[in-house]
Amino acid sequence: MxxxxxxxxxxxxxxxxxxxxxxxxxxxxxxxxxxxxxxxxxxxxxxxxxxxxxxxRPDPEADWPPLRSLLSLVIATIVMIGYTYTLKPLGFLIPTALAAGILSYQLSPRPVAAILTGVGLAVGLFVLFRYGLDLGLQPFPRGWL
Amino acid sequence: MDLLSNLALGFSIALSPFTLMLAVIGCFLGTIIGALPGLGPSNGVAILIPITFSLGFDATSALVLMTSVYYGAMYGGRISSILLNIPGDEPALMTTLDGYPMAKQGKAGDALVISGVASFVGAFLATIALMLLAPYIARLAYKFGPAEYFALYLLAFSTLGGMASNNQAKAAMASLIGLGLAMIGQGQSGTPRFVHGNLHLMDGIDFLVAIVGLFAVSEVFVFLESHGKESSIGVKLEKVTVPVKELAATFWTMIRGSIIGFVAGVLPGAGASLGSFMAYMAEKSYIGEKGNFGKGDPRGVAAPEAGNNAAAGGALVPMLTLGVPGSGTTAVLLALLMTLNITPGPTLFTDRPEVVWGLIATLLIANFVLLAMNVPMVKIFVRILMVPPAILLPGVTMISFVGIYSLSGSSFDLLLMILFGIMGWLFRKMDIPTVPIILGILLGGSMEDNLRRAMTLSGGDPLYLFSSPIAVVLWVMAILGFVAPIFLRRYLRKPPAVTD
CATH class of the missing domain: 1.10.287 (Helix Hairpins)
Structure with missing residues (x-):
């Protein structure tokens, strides 16, 4: 409504x-x-x-999420925006591990599993994209290597 | 004879080792995408397109890879329907009705084999029908002028929108939002519009950004909101054997389902979900009281799976011959073609026969590959199904970002993608369909172009839009397609919701 x-x-x-x-x-x-x-x-x-x-002629009200779920959506959005801005200066690995880790923690709040997911996805996707698909990705901030 | 020489051309392309390899990879990825709940054909294909594109494939290779993914996803959707009672994608919803009960009775293997064979029958027959029908429609489409194309686009919006939402105003709103977004930028006419000094907008909104945002990123939000309920396989999958007797008993079911599904797929806007729904309902009323539908009748998995896979093939007909997608996923495939600078439509068949016939030949081969993957090798995919959402969803997000980033390298596009993601989530909550938005962004430019050309030809007489019989028929169909669902909804509720 x-x-x-x-x-x-x-x-x-x-x-x-x-x-x-x-x-x-x-x-x-x-x-x-x-x-x-x-x-x-x-x-x-x-x-x-x-x-x-x-x-x-409005439809019946949509099933809006409670404030807590809404908050987790806001956090996810902030994480994604942060990822957008850090991808270029910081290289692929660190922002990806952080963003994927946080998203994973949001879905299933187990810190160790989330850290492993983040690091695993960052490394796994990097290997896949860089060596499997030959996309030019910068692994670390420029000047580190 | 034409057909045979065309097919020979097609197979000469499809049987090259590289193309074959792409088809196998596509089928494998597609089956995974289809099987994983939360990754359907449209968002699965969406996240893969930017990556395919940045790999610099030629048109035929890219199309072969993505349509194999598309076909594969249609096969794969049934796996989680049967084992988890969660449709792997929307068209597989009907398969849960009898597939899960069968699995609970210890017949998970039988259900997987029967539905796998049904998928094959549906997809294979549809590919043959596509091959026979498409050239005729392409020839008919040669008669289309700007007035006919304008009406045809209208028809696509009205039927796709009409089916996609329960509220016609919301469906129309979604189409208009897409059309409005398509106007941004320089466009074909060269006049910059709605740019407001932002150089990023000069080339218009990249539809891949919109697609990945609306389909893939919004899926992440939906999952986060539902707190990613862990899915676990509650039924056991023992040895997979071939239930010969039941396969023979469901043979005609598969044929009937395929025919219904194909017809549903060819109609613009209807797509695979309607194909499987109609195939299931028709079979149920045809068998009547003798059936055991809803409680694990093998015909209840054979009919919708034949229907949904046949519809997937059918939906390629309007996409290839007219440039009008028949479903969400074919809209995404149309985006792929347009990114590759290929204009679908009748000229595609004469100017780029290698693309069309290479694709058709590949689809014929892909069906056999998929049959092998989905029947003897189905256990591999069952294992992949156990990937928890806490790993899957972050993975999807990261692939979406990398895909768009490697395509454009601009943070602006990534931000736009996030914005589309939020928009997709909000719209889905409000029952505003997102597929018409994509369709609007894809077709907006040509739709306006055809309107302007029609008016230039006629010196500004709006009646010119209704000046040919084909145009009038298309207008009538468009109006009916928009109005009919309002009345149909009173009699026919949406597909029964899965509650248990």
């Missing part, structure tokens, strides 16, 4: 922004009858129609 209504409202704002942005598209000197703006306008309009429908 509320979820569909909030989502619908957000999508209307997004669609209006999309349409507004579409009005600024530069039209080429000799445009075709449709031009580069029409299709985006149609899409934006369609989204608004669907969003209104969702707001006025």
């Amino acid at each position: 509320a979820g569909d209504r909030i989502f619908g409202a957000v999508m209307i704002v997004v669609a209006l922004g999309y349409i507004l942005s579409a009005t600024t598209i530069q039209v080429p000197l000799f445009p075709d009858p449709v031009g580069p703006k029409t299709f985006p306008f149609m899409i934006g309009g369609g989204v608004i129609v669907c969003a209104l429908y969702m707001m006025f």
